[in-house]
Amino acid sequence: MNANTHPDLADLRAAFLVDDAGESALGWPGVYAFEAEHGIVLPEPYRTFVAEITDGSFSGPPDFGLLGVAEMPDDWGDDRPVRELAAPFPLTEAWLWEEDSRPSEEIEPLLDAVFDHGSIVLGTDGCGMYWHLVVTGPHRGHIWNISGEGAMPFGAEFGHTTGASGFVGWVRHWAAGKPWFDAA
Template sequence: MDSWDEGGVRARIREMAARDPGLERFGADTHRYELGPALPEAEIRAFEETHGIALPADYRSFVAEVGNGPAGPCHGLMPLTVPRPEAGEEWAVDDEWEQDRLPGRLAAPFPLPEPRPGPIGPPADALSLGTLMLAEHGCGVFDRLVLNGPRAGEVWQIDPDWGGFVPVRPDFRAWYADWLASP
């Protein structure tokens, strides 16, 4: 079941916003509980063809049926096809988003057959080949969607200084649903 209940997701996000009018919840001041429009199929297909990938079905259906970010975990779900609106300051997430769109990067083989806990140090970006950045926690910590290989579809968190690069959810649906279900 890859389809999403767009109305249900949007209703839950409105409920979350109503409970947090001061945007006190972690990341809310960035994504502001706003969910952009869904992407047209042609735009998603063009992205996949440009990058030589097939997006995991649950993520693909989310951006096609629900929205292209930003309301979501951490500082919000990064948009697939357009960078976030100018926020008036440069964030590491902007460079990460642009780096993901370099030719061949998303289609490259995911280099880790197993989790790599603990400090990994530089160059951490080589470990994130074959993944798409979903969200930023801050301090250089990102949640990434694995796009190919035996781990395809899993959401991993990369924390080069402390946590390493480890799976956090079995797929995008679980990752996003956990955020929606959180108090």
């Protein structure tokens, strides 16, 4: 795929202000190696974006920059379980575990799966609010906001926002200067 002829990739390039002729990109061999190591295939157009445009950027969403595909936020913590990208992301609808009445011994394993299965972390808006791109499971290709209180998918069809779902919709929403949760 050529970033110069694909309209979504042109919008992504513009949003992230990448002007290094792809030098900050992971490259296709790097993408293939990452995918093989984790037993996944990254969703398009994010896959081509990290291969040909950039693998992380201080410009663009989220507030503290877009992480490289293999990076984790500084505040992620060293005591988390091993991330299993090939394990399916477990959610298909929003979940506020802060309001869940089940006992903590039932919730804890589910929380580990939400944070560590089937997604890559795109970055953070601070205060423990992480943006994930789901790479396996029924919500593959969707963006989720996961925080200490709960998790919700990004996209107009899920409520909370007027933005389109997926990586391109998420980036376009940010580039338009709209708040993340702008639905009335």
